Structure formats: structure tokens, C-alpha cells
Amino acid sequence: xxxxxxxxxxxxxxxxxxxxxxxKFDENGLIPVVTxxxxxGEVLMQGYMNEVALKKTIKIGEAVYYSRSRKALWHKGxxxxxxxxxxxIRIDDDQDCIWLKVDVKGGASCHVGYRSCFYRSVAFGSxxxxxxxxxxxxxxxxxxxxxxxxxxxxxxxx
Amino acid sequence: xxxxxxxxxxxxxxxxxxxxxxxKFDENGLIPVVTxxxxxGEVLMQGYMNEVALKKTIKIGEAVYYSRSRKALWHKGxxxxxxxxxxxIRIDDDQDCIWLKVDVKGGASCHVGYRSCFYRSVAFGSxxxxxxxxxxxxxxxxxxxxxxxxxxxxxxxx
Numbered sequence: 056x057x058x059x060x061x062x063x064x065x066x067x068x069x070x071x072x073x074x075x076x077x078x079k080f081d082e083n084g085l086i087p088v089v090t091x092x093x094x095x096g097e098v099l100m101q102g103y104m105n106e107v108a109l110k111k112t113i114k115i116g117e118a119v120y121y122s123r124s125r126k127a128l129w130h131k132g133x134x135x136x137x138x139x140x141x142x143x144i145r146i147d148d149d150q151d152c153i154w155l156k157v158d159v160k161g162g163a164s165c166h167v168g169y170r171s172c173f174y175r176s177v178a179f180g181s182x183x184x185x186x187x188x189x190x191x192x193x194x195x196x197x198x199x200x201x202x203x204x205x206x207x208x209x210x211x212x213x
Numbered sequence: 214x215x216x217x218x219x220x221x222x223x224x225x226x227x228x229x230x231x232x233x234x235x236x237k238f239d240e241n242g243l244i245p246v247v248t249x250x251x252x253x254g255e256v257l258m259q260g261y262m263n264e265v266a267l268k269k270t271i272k273i274g275e276a277v278y279y280s281r282s283r284k285a286l287w288h289k290g291x292x293x294x295x296x297x298x299x300x301x302i303r304i305d306d307d308q309d310c311i312w313l314k315v316d317v318k319g320g321a322s323c324h325v326g327y328r329s330c331f332y333r334s335v336a337f338g339s340x341x342x343x344x345x346x347x348x349x350x351x352x353x354x355x356x357x358x359x360x361x362x363x364x365x366x367x368x369x370x371x
Contacts (some may be wrong), residue, residue: 148324
């Protein structure tokens with residue numbers, strides 16, 4: 056495979072208006088990634104990549120993130136089988152965010168077992184209630200996380 | 214307007230499986246936000262909110278972000294007119310990311326003038342080219358940023 060080289064960020068015009076790929080990684084070396092389902096358009100998850108993860112994703116065409124909880128590269132689906140096959144990669148105006156459109160093998164992306172990580176909604180405006188309870192928008196889990204992950208540590212941090 | 218109170222994060226089960234709204238703000242007091250077009254499903258932008266911005270968004274039903282470059286609340290569209298009217302607010306499994314579905318007054322969300330901030334794509338897998346050039350996926354700007362923002366500072370940082 057060819058080496059992928061990112062361009063040096065030199066001017067705002069270059070970053071915003073040119074065809075140079077010059078991603079910006081934050082003070083921790085990470086870039087946020089939004090992942091949507093290529094068919095439904097639904098946002099499945101939001102994660103992070105470091106430089107190695109982004110280059111690997113571009114090379115292999117499957118989503119490779121950086122896990123902040125495990126401090127390691129995270130080839131999504133290697134444990135669960137729920138591989139994200141890339142259909143399109145977009146980058147934003149100032150090149151500090153990535154958007155992946157993917158097909159998910161197995162149809163679920165969330166470690167809790169739902170299709171999308173965003174399975175609950177927040178009431179707002181005139182629909183607010185006093186106790187501000189979330190509403191479940193997905194009624195059933197696609198898989199049982201206990202069966203799929205067995206004894207792996209839960210990535211959610213309090 | 215009623216006071217909105219977020220719940221204290223106490224257990225992983227509470228955060229992932231209950232109806233408690235218990236968002237997690239990072240070490241800078243921010244939570245990432247993914248904003249999509251309610252009709253097309255297109256990802257328009259990715260931004261951040263602090264606690265005040267999230268509460269204000271929930272109250273008024275329009276997107277209020279926290280601008281990291283200006284270090285201030287940012288009621289999107291107050292300068293450009295491109296207000297984002299909230300159609301739905303989702304929160305993810307571990308409640309450290311928000312997804313807004315919005316209608317954009319004026320049809321554009323990007324300060325460069327495009328409909329979406331993600332107007333360029335990255336070639337990947339077998340479609341990679343040696344020079345790894347980005348491809349423009351939006352051919353024309355919706356508005357001229359020079360007219361809309363006049364002399365306002367460009368938020369892009371190198």
C-alpha cells in the first residue's frame with residue numbers, strides 16, 4: 056500500500072478552499088469523527104481518530120478509531136463482528152472533523168446493543184417536561200451485549 | 214422558563230439505560246455536537262456546547278453552541294441569519310455527545326458559504342490516488358461569505 060502523506064497546514068485558503076488533505080489533530084493528537092449509516096443517514100456514533108487511525112481507515116476502507124478509554128487503535132467490529140465498511144469519507148471546512156458514511160455488518164453500532172448510539176431523545180422548547188426525562192427512540196436492542204462482548208470492560212466512563 | 218437540571222452521573226446503568234439526562238462535559242467543560250439536516254440527513258457541522266449552551270438550546274429550540282475560537286456562547290445564525298431550528302435532540306449511550314436534527318433558515322450552515330461544512334471528500338481504499346487530493350462534492354456556494362460576514366474574523370485556525 057502507498058504511504059499516505061497529509062499536507063502541512065499553511066494558509067486558511069489552502070485549508071478551506073483547496074484540494075490539499077491537511078487534517079488538524081487536537082492537543083491530544085485526535086480528530087473527532089461522525090459516523091452515519093450510508094442508507095438511512097442516521098448518526099450511528101461519534102468517535103475519535105489519531106493520525107495512524109485516519110491513515111489506516113483511508114487505506115483499508117474500514118473504520119479504525121482511537122479508543123480514548125483503552126488508549127489504543129480500535130478497528131471497529133474486530134471483537135463484535137460489527138465492521139463498518141466505508142462508503143464515503145468527508146472532511147469539514149477547517150479540516151478538524153471527519154464524517155464517515157458506512158455500511159455496518161450486522162446492523163448495529165452501539166456497544167449497548169442498539170442500532171445507533173443515539174437511541175434516546177431530549178425534550179426541548181415547549182415539549183420540555185419538568186423532570187426532563189429522556190425518551191427511548193429505539194424500542195429493542197439489535198443484539199445482546201453480554202453475549203457479544205462477554206467479559207470485556209464497558210467503555211462508558213462516569 | 215423552567216430551570217433545567219441535569220442529573221448527577223452515578224452508575225453506568227443509569228447513564229446508558231435510564232431516562233435520566235446526565236450529560237458528560239469534558240475537561241474543558243464541553244460536549245461535542247453533531248448537527249444534521251432534518252430533511253436530507255446530511256451532516257452540516259460538528260461543534261461544541263458548554264452546559265449553558267446546552268440548557269439554552271433545550272429551552273429555546275434553536276442551536277446555541279460554544280465557540281472555542283471566540284470563547285463565547287454562539288447562537289448560530291445571529292450574524293448570518295442562518296438560524297438552526299431544532300427538530301430533534303438526541304444524546305448518545307454514555308451521554309458525552311449530542312445529535313441535533315435541524316432546519317436551517319437560508320439553507321446553509323458553513324461559514325465558507327457551502328450548505329454543509331463537509332463539502333469535500335477523501336479518496337480511500339482502491340480509489341486512493343498518489344497525491345491524495347480532496348474532491349469537491351458541492352459545486353457551488355449557497356452564499357458569499359464576504360457579503361454575509363463582512364469583516365468578521367475567520368474562525369478557522371491553522
